[in-house]
Amino acid sequence: MEELFRQKIADRTLQVAVYGLGYVGLPLALEFAKKGYLVLGIDVNADKVAKLNAGENYIQDLDDAEVQKVVQQGYLRATTELTASKDADAIFICVPTPFTDHKDPDISYILQSAEAIARTLRPGQVVILKSTTFPGTTNDYVLPILNRSGLEVGKDYFLAFSPERIDPGNKKWTTANTPVVVGGVTPQCTELATLVQGVIVDTVVPVSSPRVAEMTKLLENIFRSVNIALVNELAQLCDRMGGINIWEVVEAAATKPFGYMPFYPGPGIGGHCILIDPYYLSWAARKYDFVTNFITLAAEVNESMPFYVRELIEREIARQPVSLAEAQILILGVAFKRDVDDLRHSPALKVIELLQSDQVRNITYYDPYIPEIQVDGQHYTSIPALTPAVLQQANVVVITTDHSNVDYQMVVDHSRAVIDTRNACKNTTGDKRHVLVLGGGQR
Ligand SMILES: NC(=O)c1ccc[n+]([C@@H]2O[C@H](COP(=O)([O-])OP(=O)(O)OC[C@H]3O[C@@H](n4cnc5c(N)ncnc54)[C@H](O)[C@@H]3O)[C@@H](O)[C@H]2O)c1
Incomplete structure (x- = not known):
């Protein structure tokens, strides 16, 4: 089987199907289509499928011309037909x-x-699960479904878990140059999944099982969540202590x-x-009577941050001759992180939701990547352009996402008050007494 896959990879006859x-x-x-392999994309979203078949790209990081080219050349096409993976090898x-x-x-x-x-599974197919999930998903949930086909894993067909590490907006680390981890249900599953992914990724790291690969992905993301929580907690402590700027502290520590x-x-x-x-x-751990304390604590701190931002906004408004209900609050950046158009679970939305629940009537936002949002049934459209006049109107401007194409000097120069939750104004100059930085220790 391995020889057959090597052959198909070498002569570009390997066919690929991608769900989602x-x-x-x-x-x-x-990536596969660019290398000259036939790829069929399968998605329940008819709009995405139609766009793709028309050669239209809808993912910010991808190059429009590259997507158009592979579609025109016939290497990439899409369908909503969920059982269409029958001809694919991978x-x-x-x-x-x-x-x-x-x-x-x-x-x-x-x-x-x-x-x-499972409905069309045939001998020789390799199935690779990339969605992030808890340890046991591949073996305890996906495997039994595929086994209903009557085929035998590791002999007739192959199954592996290989978590995705893509970091949208990251120009340096892409699909091709970020190593991937692969854990197959059997050693041959690992081998074939490694071989297939080696087509588009420079480094593939095999591990002993899908469970190890599943846990690896969760460790990576929990590591980030816990460390962000730590620094979020210290940011609040710096504000409480006064005179210590957490951003300066982090930069200093980073010289180690x-x-x-x-x-x-x-x-x-x-x-x-x-x-x-x-x-x-933490859900999976419960089955083993195990409480994941680090995860719970990190979630508690991180999920309290929008509430802390609300507190900073309300303290600022209390200093001004305007009621909270009448105050004009301008939210700068609603994407969940810098330079992306992804709004999912963005903390900015939570801040807006909290302000709504405080009866603030005049909330506006500006985000160059996100033209409209819906928060708790209320619809908002982004201010078309950030201008001195727009900034002057607001009682407080809250920087929730530090997109790099925003002129922060203009924000500092023309706003009455700024709450900077990302230290976006750090390189600006002039009088900054009206700029309150989260964790800046300004009291
Ligand atoms: N976005 C990231 O940065 C990132 C990074 C690493 C891992 N992941 C993980 O990868 C997985 C996918 O995330 P994403 O951000 O690409 O999600 P997404 O929402 O952008 O894309 C998922 C796609 O799957 C489609 N879909 C839903 N049900 C389907 C079905 N039954 N058959 C076919 N298509 C279906 C949806 O219509 C959607 O287009 C998740 O498990 C996520 O945790 C995401």
């Missing part, structure tokens, strides 16, 4: 893994994909060439990964 054409799936599909699952309202894992999208694949890695405070965490993934593990 989002932030993870489309870049992956594009099948990737890149569907969402959200949590429920009660923050329990929702792996229903993975299960739907597995059911669809070993044993330290800088993390930065902010208005909270968002996106589809760092916020959600830790809960997948």
Whole structure:
């Protein structure tokens, strides 16, 4: 089987199917298509499928011309037909893994994909799950579904877990140059999944099982969540103590060439990964009567940050001759992080929601990447352009996301009051007494 795969890779006859054409799936599909392999994208979203088949890119990090080219050349096409993976040699699952309202894992999208694949599973296919999930998902949930086909894993077909590490907005580390970890259900599953991914990734790191690979991904994201929580807590302590700026402290600590890695405070965490993934593990741990204290504590601190920002806003408004209800509050940046157009679980939305619940009537926002948002049933459109007049109108300007294409000098020069939760104004000059930096120790 390995020889056959090597042959198909060498002569470009390997066919690829990708379930889920989002932030993870489309870049992956594009990499294979660029290398001259036939790729079929499968997505339940008919709008994405139609766009892609028309050669239209909808993922910010990808190059429009590259997407158009592979579609025109016939290397990439998309369908909403969920059982369309039957001709593929390698099948990737890149569907969402959200949590429920009660923050329990929702792996229903993975299960739907597995059911669809099982219906047409044939000997020689390699299935690689890339969606982030809790240890045991591949073996205890996906494997039994695929086994219903009557085929035998490791002999007839192959199954592995290989977590995605893509970091949207990161220009340096891309799909191709970021190493990937692979854990197969059997050694041959690992070998074949390694071989397939080696087509588009420079370094593939095999591990002993899917569970190890699943836990590896969660460790990576929990590591970030815990360290961000630590610095968020210290930011609040610096504000309480006064006279110590956490941003300066982090930069100073980062000069240590070993044993330290800088993390930065902010208005909270968002996106589809760092916020959600830790809960997948704490849920899985419960079955073993185990409480994941670090995860719980980190979540508590990180999820308190929008409430802390609300407190800073309310303190600022209390200093001005205007009531909270009448105050004009301008939110700068609503994407969950800098220079991306991803709004999922953004802490800025939580800040807006809290202000709404405080009866603030005049909330506006500006985000060059996100033209409109919906918060708790209320619809907002972004201010079309950030101008001195727009800034002057606001009682307080709250920088929730530090997009790099915003003129922060103009923000400092023309705002009445600024709450900077990202230290975005650090390189600005002039009088900054009206700029309150989260964790700046200004009291
Ligand atoms: N976005 C990231 O930066 C990132 C990074 C690493 C890992 N991940 C993980 O990768 C997975 C995918 O995340 P994403 O950000 O690409 O999500 P996404 O929402 O951008 O894309 C998922 C796509 O799957 C489609 N889909 C849903 N159900 C489907 C089904 N049954 N069959 C086919 N398609 C279906 C959706 O329509 C959507 O287009 C998640 O598990 C996430 O945690 C994401």
